[in-house]
Amino acid sequence: MNLRLWLSGLRPKTLPASIAPVLVGAALASRIIDRLGTCIDSFPVPAECVANRAVAEPLQAHFWPVAVLCMFVAMLLQIAVNFANDYSDGVRGTDDGRDTAESDSTSDVNNRIAKPQRLVASGVPPKHVLAAAGIAAGLAALCGLAAVLISHAWWLLAVGVLSIAAGWFYTGGRHPYGYAGLGEVAVFLFFGLAAVLGTEYALSSSIDALGVAAAICCGLNAAMLLMVNNLRDIESDREHDKCTLAVRLGEQRATVLLMVCCILAWALGLFLCMYLWMPWGGILLISGIAVPIRMVSSVPKHQFRTALSDAGFQTLLFAVVAAVAAMIA
Template sequence: MSKCKAWIHAFRLRTLPLALSNIFLGSFLAASDGGFRLKIFILATLTTLFLQILSNLANDLGDSISGADNEERVGPQRAVQSGLISKKEMIRMVIVFVLLSLASGIYLLWEGMQLLSFTQAIVMLGIGILAIGAAINYTVGKNPYGYTGFGDLFVFLFFGLVGVLGTYFVHTGSLNWMLFLPAIAIGFLSVGVLNLNNLRDIENDTKTGKHTLVVKMGSAIAKWYHLFLLGGTMVIAFLYSYLNWNSVFQLLFILSFPFLIRNIQIVFKNQNPRDLDPELKKLALTTLLFSLTFGLGLLF
C-alpha cells in the first residue's frame, strides 16, 4: 500500500457519515426556524470532518501504544500497528488536524459573531477546545477515557447534544428546550455505533485491558443497552413530531426504522462478535439517513 493510500485508510472515511449527521440535523432544525446560513453550514461541516479525522488518527495512535491494536483485532487494518505509518508521522498528522480543527472552528465562530455575543462566542470556543481534547484523549494519554468506560458518555455529549445544539445555536443565536429531543436521538444513535464497535471488539478489549462499557457490563446486557439506544431514538422521534406537529411529512424518518430494527435483530442473534463488523458502516449510514429524513420532514 502506498503512503498516500495508507493515510486515506487511516482517516477512516467510513466514519464520516456518522460525524455529519449531527451537523445536518442541527442545520435542518435551524432552516425550519428560518435561521439557516450557508457559510455556517459549510464551516460547521468542515470543522466536524477535521475533528472526526483527528479522532480517528488519535485512536489509531493510542490503541497502538496501549497494545489494543494487535494481530487479534477485528476490523480495518490500523496504520501504526501495521507499520504503514510510523508513530512520529502519526503524531505530526494529529497536530496538523488539531490546527485545522482550530482554524476552521475559529472561522466558524467569527462568522457566527453576527448573532452571538462575545461571551457566547468565548463559551463556544471553549466547547470547541474541549471537543479537540476529547477527540485526542479517547485513547491517548495517561488516562484515556475510552479505556475506562466513559466513551459512551463523551460520544453522546459531542456527537449528540453539542453537535446538534451547537450547530443550531451558531446558525440562529438561540436555543429552546424542545431541540434536546432530536439532539438526544442523534446522540443515542452515535452511541449505538460505538456500542456495536465495542461489542465486536469485546474479546480483544478484555485481553488488552481496554475496559469499555461493553467489557464492564458484558455482551448480554450490552445487547439490551443497544435496544435501549436504537429503540429510544425511535420513541423520541415520534415524541418530537407529536409535540411539534405540522404535517405528515414529519414522519419521513420512519424510512430509517426498518434498518434500525434489522440492526437490533442482528445484534441479539449474534454469537460471534467478529460478524458484527459489517454492521458498523450500515448503522452509521442509517444514522445519516435518519438525520436527513428527520430534517427534510421539518421543511415541508
C-alpha cells in the same frame, strides 16, 4: 505511503456521526430564522416584526458560510479523533494482533472484514499518525474560529477546546476515559448535544426544545455506532485491559443496552419528525425501520460489518428526515 491503508485509518463508517448532528442543527436553525423573518402584512408594521427582521437578516446572510464551516469542524474533529485513537492504542500495544487474530478464524467472516486496519499496528510510524491527528485538529480549530468570528458566538470557542481535549483524552494521556468505559457518554455529549446545539446556536443565536430533542437522538445514534464498534472488539479489548463499556457490561448486557438505546432513539426521533411534519415526517422515518431491526439482530450473530453499516445509515437517515421535515415545516 499506502493510500488505501490511510483511507482505512480514517474509519469512514464513523463519519456519519459527525455529519448528522450538523445537518440537523442547521435545519432547525433555518426554521428558527424563517420564523423570525415572517410577519403578517399590516400597516404600520408592528415594532416586534421590525425587531425580528433586524435579527433575522444578518443570520440569513451568514447562514451558509457558517453551516459549511460547522460541517468541516465536525468532520475534521472526527478524523482527528480517529487518528489520535489509532496513535494512542498503537503505542500502548492495544491494537497489536487485532487484524491477525481475526484472520485465523474462518467462521466469522463479517467480523473479520469489519475491522479497519490500524495504522500504527500496520507499521506506519506513530509520529506520522500523531502528525495527521494534529493537522486535522488544527484545521478543525481554524474552521471553528472562522465560524465564531462570523457568527459572534464566542462561547463556542470553549466548546471547541473541550471537544479537541475530549478527542485526545479518549485514548490518550495517562488515564484515558475510553479505557474506563466512558466513551459512549463522551460521544453522546459531543456528537449529540454539543454538535447539534452548537450548530443551531451558531446559525440562529438561539436554542429551542426541538434542538434538545434532536441532539438527544443524534447523541444516541452516535453512541450506538461506538457500541457496535466496541462489541466487535470486545475480546481483543479485554485481552489488552481496555475496559470499554462493552467489556464492563459483558457482551449480552451490552447488546441489550444497544437495543434499549435504539428503541429510545427511534421513539424520540419518530415523535420529533411527526411533530415537525405531520404525518409525513413519521412515515418517512418509519420507512427505514428495517435498518435498526437488522442492526440489533446482526450484533448477536457477530455480523459486525452489517451492523456498523446499518448504524451509520440510521444515523444519516434520522438526520435527513429530520432536516427535510424541519425545512418543509
